[in-house]
Amino acid sequence: MNENISTLMDGELEREEAMQVIRHLGQDASRRALWDEYHLIGDVLRGESSGEIKRRQKSADAIFARLANEPTVLVPAAMKTIPVAKKTRMALAMAASIVTVSAIAVVALKQQSGIVAPVQMTLQNGTQPIMQVSQKASPTTPAEVRVNDYLAIHRQFANQTGFQAASVQVDAPRAASQGK
Amino acid sequence: MLMKQFFAKPQQISTCLLVLICSVAAPSFAQPATPVGTKKAVDWLDRIAKSARELPYTGVFVHQTTEGTATSRITHLVDRQGNEHEKLEMLDGPLREVVRRNEEMFCYQPDQKTVRVDRRATGRFFPSLISGNPAAITENYYVKLGTVERIAGHDCQWVILEPKDTMRYMQKLCADLGTGLLLRARLYNDRSQLLEQFMFTQLDVTGGVSSKNVRSRFEEKGWQHDHTIKNSLKPADTGWHVGNLPAGFRKITEMVRNLAGRKEPISHLVYSDGLLHVSVFIEPVVTPVQSSNRMTDDSAISTAIRPVLDHQVTVMGEVPMAAVQAIADSVSRRK
Numbered sequence: 063m064n065e066n067i068s069t070l071m072d073g074e075l076e077r078e079e080a081m082q083v084i085r086h087l088g089q090d091a092s093r094r095a096l097w098d099e100y101h102l103i104g105d106v107l108r109g110e111s112s113g114e115i116k117r118r119q120k121s122a123d124a125i126f127a128r129l130a131n132e133p134t135v136l137v138p139a140a141m142k143t144i145p146v147a148k149k150t151r152m153a154l155a156m157a158a159s160i161v162t163v164s165a166i167a168v169v170a171l172k173q174q175s176g177i178v179a180p181v182q183m184t185l186q187n188g189t190q191p192i193m194q195v196s197q198k199a200s201p202t203t204p205a206e207v208r209v210n211d212y213l214a215i216h217r218q219f220a221n222q223t224g225f226q227a228a229s230v231q232v233d234a235p236r237a238a239s240q241g242k
Numbered sequence: 243m244l245m246k247q248f249f250a251k252p253q254q255i256s257t258c259l260l261v262l263i264c265s266v267a268a269p270s271f272a273q274p275a276t277p278v279g280t281k282k283a284v285d286w287l288d289r290i291a292k293s294a295r296e297l298p299y300t301g302v303f304v305h306q307t308t309e310g311t312a313t314s315r316i317t318h319l320v321d322r323q324g325n326e327h328e329k330l331e332m333l334d335g336p337l338r339e340v341v342r343r344n345e346e347m348f349c350y351q352p353d354q355k356t357v358r359v360d361r362r363a364t365g366r367f368f369p370s371l372i373s374g375n376p377a378a379i380t381e382n383y384y385v386k387l388g389t390v391e392r393i394a395g396h397d398c399q400w401v402i403l404e405p406k407d408t409m410r411y412m413q414k415l416c417a418d419l420g421t422g423l424l425l426r427a428r429l430y431n432d433r434s435q436l437l438e439q440f441m442f443t444q445l446d447v448t449g450g451v452s453s454k455n456v457r458s459r460f461e462e463k464g465w466q467h468d469h470t471i472k473n474s475l476k477p478a479d480t481g482w483h484v485g486n487l488p489a490g491f492r493k494i495t496e497m498v499r500n501l502a503g504r505k506e507p508i509s510h511l512v513y514s515d516g517l518l519h520v521s522v523f524i525e526p527v528v529t530p531v532q533s534s535n536r537m538t539d540d541s542a543i544s545t546a547i548r549p550v551l552d553h554q555v556t557v558m559g560e561v562p563m564a565a566v567q568a569i570a571d572s573v574s575r576r577k
């Protein structure tokens with residue numbers, strides 16, 4: 063089964079087999095986790111540190127859940143509605159373009175109002191109103207710089223991850239030039 | 243008779259103590275009684291904490307956040323004198339090695355031919371994620387044993403830590419059945435979405451680690467050591483105080499540190515519930531800041547900024563926004 067998942071990802075599975083694997087994925091969360099992991103491994107092997115893993119996981123979950131509820135239609139035409147391989151490629155291409163941005167913006171803090179933090183928005187109910195600062199307009203106001211420095215300290219030597227190390231790195235020359 | 247008296251006293255004292263402890267602890271036991279399996283789960287937390295600290299091991303692990311993944315090789319050894327040595331090689335991105343000797347950290351940066359020296363205070367360092375007393379952790383998390391799985395060629399026991407309140411996140415830890423070493427660790431937000439994951443993809447715990455393996459390959463290069471960070475660190479009573487600390491969080495350290503480009507030193511207080519860390523930074527400012535709450539791009543670190551007197555208070559940690567807010571809203575000058 064696990065082998066079938068990776069073959070499906072490569073787009074090399076016969077249609078009937080593909081349908082069967084997709085149905086399994088729809089019914090079994092642990093297999094879906096495997097599907098996500100294979101993608102992750104793929105990303106790492108390709109040297110793409112993929113962003114949006116969470117979003118992809120969510121959309122994949124939704125797709126598989128819908129497919130699992132659909133009646134089995136064993137006609138070739140059914141394949142046309144599920145261009146899995148194509149979808150995967152699109153997701154990867156999307157992830158790649160996001161990575162370029164996030165490599166630069168990794169220590170930039172996102173505002174509470176964004177899509178990123180719907181969770182915390184619910185927690186905010188009933189607490190004091192929060193100032194909205196437009197971070198894009200002035201990305202290096204003193205307060206922003208401070209917060210990024212603090213983040214670097216809190217994460218300490220980049221918390222073992224290369225991309226965060228880069229952010230600590232960025233601080234050094236700027237700070238040096240400010241000092242003299 | 244004498245004997246009887248002798249024994250009676252401690253008993254009375256202990257009874258008094260027991261009553262006292264019970265009455266103090268009563269409110270925190272409003273939750274259902276501890277499940278029977280908890281003892282076993284706590285033993286696992288003990289093993290996880292100890293093995294990461296004491297065993298020799300070497301392996302490759304992946305750190306995954308919503309922002310991306312990074313692969314590192316870790317080598318760990320405790321010498322005869324009981325000093326802990328650890329070498330971390332970043333396998334992605336620019337060449338980087340971090341060597342740790344107990345709490346002292348040396349970051350080798352070949353592109354700048356420098357070694358930055360710092361002290362460990364906040365970082366979450368896999369597989370050593372448990373810093374607190376395992377029994378104390380159960381006061382704030384329901385600890386349950388999960389399934390046994392195979393990870394990186396090792397049989398692995400899942401231990402699930404569910405928060406008892408909204409001040410921390412759920413964590414799932416998977417430890418090697420044989421040695422107790424963490425093979426995988428996951429951090430979830432309150433909607434059970436994965437925020438962060440560490441996982442070994444290859445691990446050797448059979449003991450072939452020598453002191454040579456925990457030294458940086460750049461050690462002999464004679465690069466300049468940049469002590470600015472470490473020298474600026476001064477353990478100190480900063481005079482600041484958090485009035486409303488979420489349950490289970492304790493102050494780990496308190497220091498004053500200089501930051502490049504700032505004239506005034508900043509105060510840095512670190513709090514932990516034994517698993518997660520919160521940093522409180524306090525810096526004098528001329529223009530008062532406005533209150534705001536933010537998340538990092540990877541959604542793992544919540545940040546709250548508040549003006550307090552003539553200072554900017556910044557609280558951040560891998561905890562829910564509610565926790566950093568509670569802390570930020572209660573920072574004050576100690577009387």
